[in-house]
Amino acid sequence: MANFFKATVKPQTCNQRLTVSIEKLDINGVGVARWQNKPVFIAGALPNEVVDVKIIEQKSKYARAKLIAIGKQSEHRVEPQCQHFGVCGGCDLQMLDITEQLRFKQDKVSELFSRFFSSQDNVVKVDGKDLPWQAPIKSSPWHYRRKARIGVQFDKKSHATIGFRQKSTNQLAAIKSCPVLVEPLNDIFPLLKKLLAQLTVKSAIGHIEVIQADILEKHLPELRQKDKQVVLVIRQLKPMNATDIELWQSYAQQYGWHVIIDDGNQQVRLAGSKENSSAVFSYTLADKNKIYFASSDFIQINHQVNNAMISQALAWLNILPSDKVLDLFCGLGNFSLALAKYAKLLVGVEGVQVMVDKASHNAQVNGLDNCQFYQADLNSHWLLASWANGQVFDKVLLDPARAGAEQAVSQIAKLQIPSVLYVSCDPATLAxxxxxxxxxxxxxxxISLIDMFAQTKHVETMVLFTHSI
Structure with a gap:
């Protein structure tokens, strides 16, 4: 059978220049205008602006355009603080005043609620505009991120590009500094680039994870009293030789880094001797509870917002000494430990056994003996599990991943637990x-916003539901 191929013809409208007025931001923070009776999406443009653009993609139902110049500027436009904004894919909204960023995020949640509920025939109608909004949880919009993965790519001459992905590509933007990272992580990029250029084993690193954490290390007593160490986890693709080990050690000593080598099978601290001691990382919550974790574990990246989020959860749930509380998707016990301080019983459930073990350990070392932790697939039917069957819970907190908790909330509803606190990182699954x-x-x-990721389109939300029995 013969195959016939047509040459791809770029529509004549591509590269066309035009002037448009921006009506709104879409849910991804992209400006939307109208042209030829369809939406035109323009990254970097803000509502009420008149902009010159160039059409770069033309579809039957929409078009995309590149922002060329701003004629009439929004009163809410500000100067981005990052020199890489617009190239790096990490931030979306640095050109928008932080107050308006919060307004955009709240409107995004409201819109998704309205969309979802208007499309449902069998549920009570909810107007997103009438949601009972409370004050947002927020922090400084800069220098808030305490953990990040820095990409490393090598060219044919083994020269390294160090940074974050560019928008809509797998290529890296070469980063010199990042103002959303906590200090001194924000200025670590030139040091890493200089170090990598001196390595003798070329093209040997996949990525470098940077973490700010407290460190307790038995074999290094000088670190015991130091807070907020810089931890580097090096994904090593090829074995290090003695020269490169010495180079890493030199930089680690000079800049106070704690370096861990990850070869894909195990993580080992880069030490000066053959004896590699193991470090314990932690962060301290506002109530003095300490959460211990490994470099590969998920933690909330905004420490200030995390503390405020836990405080609000306690206030909204109003835990009583007689309460039995269920914490679903409990992770390391980030919420569990705070809830347990005030409750009669705390039952935490997580899908991964390793995390269950770590949550149990965190409760133990913080002196909490009213906690029970279990492993279970919360996306399955768990009502007959030992920790749920016959148990009467007064309150439940759930903090699922982006996929949400459809199965879990269905079973919570059957249990008719009086108070449900839902912490969401995706407004669509929340709706x-x-x-x-x-x-x-x-x-x-x-309901309130949790601005865990200022300068980005990402939205986290806390919602309290109650049921009268």
Whole structure:
């Protein structure tokens, strides 16, 4: 059978220059205008601006354009603080005043609620504009991120590019500094580039993870009293030789880095002797609880927001000494330990056994003996599990991943737990899961933004539901 191929013809409208007025931001923080009776998406443009653009993609239902110049500027436009903004894919909204960023995120949640509930026939209708919004949880919009993965790419001559992915590509933007990273992580890029240029084993690093953490290390007593160490986890693709080990050690000593080598099978601290001691990383919560973790574990990256988020969870749930509390998707125990301080019993459930073990350890070392932790697939039917069957819980907190907690909230609704606190990192799945609770008689009492990732489009939310039995 013969195959016939047509040459791809670029539409005549591509590269066309035009002037448009921006009506709004879409849910990704991209400016939207109208042209030829369809939306045109323009990254970097803000509502009420008149801009000159060039069409770069033309589809039957929409077009995309590149921002060329701004004629009429929004009163909410500010100068981006990062020299790499617009190239690096990490931030979306640095050109927008932080107050308006919060307004955009709140409107995004409201819009997704309205969209979802208007498309449902069997649930109580909810107007996103009428949600009971509370004050947002926020921190400084700069120097808040305490953990990040820095990409490393090598060219044919083994010259390294160090940074973060460019927008919409797998290529890296060469980064010199990052103002959303905590100090001194924000200025570590030139040091790493200089170090990598001196390595004798070329093209040997996949990425470098940087973490700010407290460190307790038995074999290094001088570190015991030091807070907020810089930890580097080096993903090593080829074995290091003695020369490169010495180079890493020299930089680590000079700049106070704690360096861990990850060869894909194990992580080993780069030490001056053959004896490699193991470090314990931790962060301290506002209530003095300490959360111990490994470099590969998930932690909340914004320390200030995390503390405020836990405090608000306690205030909204109003834990009583007689309460039995269920913490689903409990992770390392970030919420669990704070809840347990005030409750009669805390039952934490997580899908990964390693995390269950670490949550149990964190409760133990913080002197909490009213905690029980279990492993379970929370996306399955778990009502007959030993920790749920026959147990009467007064309150439940859940903090799922982006996929949400559809199965979990369905079973919470069957248990008719009086108070449900949902911490969400995806407003679309939050709207879906909220519909399940509301359809089962729950009332949405309070909702607030959690601005964990200032300068980006990402939205986290806390919602309190109550049920009258």
């Amino acid at each position: 879906r899961d909220s519909a399940i609770l509301i359809a089962h008689g729950y009332k949405l009492e309070k």
